[in-house]
Amino acid sequence: MASEPPGETAAVVPAPPSAAAAPIAASGIAELGQEAVEARVPHDTDAVIRCDRLVRIFAADGIEVQALQGLDLLVAKGELTAIVGASGSGKSTLMNILAALDAPTAGSVRVAGHDLTTLTPRDRTQYRRTAVGFVWQQTERNLLPYLTAWQNVLMPMHFSAVPKRTRGHRAGELLEMFGVAYCADRTPAMMSGGEQQRVAIATAMANEPAVLLADEPTGELDSETARTVFGALRTANTELGVTILVVTHDPMLSGQVRRTVAIRDGRTASETLRSHETDADDTSGHAVEYALVDRAGRLQLPRDMLDALNIRERVRLEAEPDHIGVWPDSAANPQAGES
Numbered sequence: 236m237a238s239e240p241p242g243e244t245a246a247v248v249p250a251p252p253s254a255a256a257a258p259i260a261a262s263g264i265a266e267l268g269q270e271a272v273e274a275r276v277p278h279d280t281d282a283v284i285r286c287d288r289l290v291r292i293f294a295a296d297g298i299e300v301q302a303l304q305g306l307d308l309l310v311a312k313g314e315l316t317a318i319v320g321a322s323g324s325g326k327s328t329l330m331n332i333l334a335a336l337d338a339p340t341a342g343s344v345r346v347a348g349h350d351l352t353t354l355t356p357r358d359r360t361q362y363r364r365t366a367v368g369f370v371w372q373q374t375e376r377n378l379l380p381y382l383t384a385w386q387n388v389l390m391p392m393h394f395s396a397v398p399k400r401t402r403g404h405r406a407g408e409l410l411e412m413f414g415v416a417y418c419a420d421r422t423p424a425m426m427s428g429g430e431q432q433r434v435a436i437a438t439a440m441a442n443e444p445a446v447l448l449a450d451e452p453t454g455e456l457d458s459e460t461a462r463t464v465f466g467a468l469r470t471a472n473t474e475l476g477v478t479i480l481v482v483t484h485d486p487m488l489s490g491q492v493r494r495t496v497a498i499r500d501g502r503t504a505s506e507t508l509r510s511h512e513t514d515a516d517d518t519s520g521h522a523v524e525y526a527l528v529d530r531a532g533r534l535q536l537p538r539d540m541l542d543a544l545n546i547r548e549r550v551r552l553e554a555e556p557d558h559i560g561v562w563p564d565s566a567a568n569p570q571a572g573e574s
Contacts, residue, residue, distance in 0.1 A: 282309040285346075287342055287344070288531070290306075290340045291325075291337070292340045302328040303501040305529060307527075314479070314493075316492060316494045317495040318496050319495055319498070320504075324501070325501040327450060330448055334363065335351055335359045335362050339351075346445075347446055364391065364442060365442050366446065368444040369448050370450070374432065375423075377432070377434075378434060378438065381422065384419050384423075385410070385420065388434070388441050389441075392405065412437070413467045414463075428455060429464055436452075436471055440477065445478060446477065446479075447478070451482055454484065461485060465487075492509070493508065502529060504526070504535040505527060507523070
């Protein structure tokens with residue numbers, strides 16, 4: 236169903252006085268979870284997706300790769316949010332954890348009221364059946380090739396013991412809603428890529444999940460077909476009220492949502508907020524990009540700003556009434572002049 240190492244420099248700013256002090260660095264993986272608990276400050280309890288200091292470390296042949304390095308993320312109910320980032324930034328690792336296909340090394344993650352760090356194998360199966368839906372880039376991961384579109388949409392409801400009459404009604408309703416009712420009797424091999432993805436969205440919504448996870452759903456489609464598939468995602472969001480988190484490299488798609496979160500080096504690094512969502516043919520709308528301060532008080536400075544000021548190891552901070560000034564350390568970097 237679905238499926239990263241470091242490179243950028245991160246700057247550290249002091250946490251506000253009311254926040255918990257940053258913990259001492261953990262000496263091993265076992266301590267990371269305890270750090271997350273001790274450093275916790277009040278978090279948005281209304282969020283459908285809550286990631287708190289999420290860490291994922293992969294180890295092989297004595298080498299550790301930190302795919303997620305204390306990632307924080309909040310997604311409110313009913314949001315349609317895009318996740319962007321370079322290859323290896325941690326996007327797919329995050330999606331696998333949210334899908335309960337993987338478990339974090341440390342930190343906490345809750346989705347639709349489920350604490351994913353405490354689920355038993357049976358709980359995980361039930362969670363994937365009822366709480367979240369999935370749409371992946373590879374169509375073969377979304378649909379069973381020997382079943383028709385109608386049968387694919389029916390299948391999740393069958394395993395969740397939905398009454399037979401309700402199954403048929405809902406399957407027809409979903410295929411109609413996403414504009415693929417005419418594909419009801421077709422197997423995936425008889426459908427185009429865009430039709431397959433729209434049927435996949437219908438299948439993902441069959442059990443009325445609270446959250447829909449979409450990992451590069453338009454990655455293998457041309458731009459026109461991608462617009463159609465994104466339109467189906469927006470329909471699911473507006474008509475069915477599902478919260479959607481979509482990973483994408485497609486600037487057209489990420490530019491059409493109100494909120495886009497960028498991940499860099501395993502952390503949420505910046506967030507772009509738009510004054511309103513745009514449709515496929517409208518790129519207007521005011522957008523502002525913000526750097527994100529995590530719950531330990533850290534932020535990542537954009538690489539182009541670091542390079543422009545020759546910032547390498549440390550910076551000097553000055554608190555002003557309405558902002559924090561950041562200056563390169565001219566002693567450590569002789570070429571860097573103060574601004």
